[in-house]
Amino acid sequence: MVLKCSPIQLAHSLLLTLGMGWLAPVWAIQEIRVGAAHFPPYIVRPERGTDTGLLSQLLAALNQLQGDYRFVLVPSSIARRVRDFERGRVDMLMFENPAWGWQAFSYAAVDMGLEDAEVFVARQHPDREQGYFDDLKGKRLALYSGYHYAFAGFNASPKFLTETFGATLTYSHESNLLMVLRGRADIALMTRSNLIDMLGCDPQAKAQVMVSERIDQTYRHFALLRPQAPIQSQQFAQMLQKLRDNGQLKAIFAPYKIAVVEM
CATH class of the missing domain: 3.40.190.10 (Periplasmic binding protein-like II)
Incomplete structure (x- = not known):
């Protein structure tokens, strides 16, 4: 036996399905690709896929802090990181400084409040x-x-x-x-x-x-964000401030005598 729906029933079912779709979350966790070039103890041989540097600890703290963004490590190199940033392979670089050859590029800089x-x-x-x-x-x-x-x-x-x-x-x-x-x-x-x-x-x-x-x-460490990055510099700065306030930044960086300064 084949059950048939009237046009009215069919329309009602369609609207119900669409309505359920509208009720579902319309957002998704946005991925932030963070370039990682060997820079111990901040970043340790990321190309091996087993980075144990401070960047990995910081990204884990950022991911645990909130659920809107997921920060992921993308292996790069000291020589290649500028090109990766310029071409959009990565959205962000951390532990940088505007004085280190960035004068010709567009970016938003976030002071991380870390000194080495x-x-x-x-x-x-x-x-x-x-x-x-x-x-x-x-x-x-x-x-x-x-x-x-x-x-x-x-x-x-x-x-x-x-x-x-x-x-x-x-x-x-x-x-x-x-x-x-x-x-x-x-x-x-x-x-x-x-x-x-x-x-x-x-x-x-x-x-x-x-x-x-x-x-x-x-030198003072900065995070550099591409203008097209999924996250705004103000949002990232607020996340760092929360990690500063709850003591996680100090727990990560103080053992290496990296100063966590008040902003």
């Missing part, structure tokens, strides 16, 4: 004092390729750094520190938080290095 520093590291020597770091001329420098250093006028060009300062460029702070410890370089420049992390895991190395009181730069 770049310090000089040399090997301990009986006759070596803090004055050793005053003049870099004639000293063999070990630098991280792609980083912007204040002593070099924030010029990250490998050609400029090698020709002007005779620097050796690598993609590893660990390699740079080993070069200093083994006498293959005189001075390495390192992110203070990363140095603290590395020396905390290697007490023997800690006893062999001298860290400068001179700071190459103290």
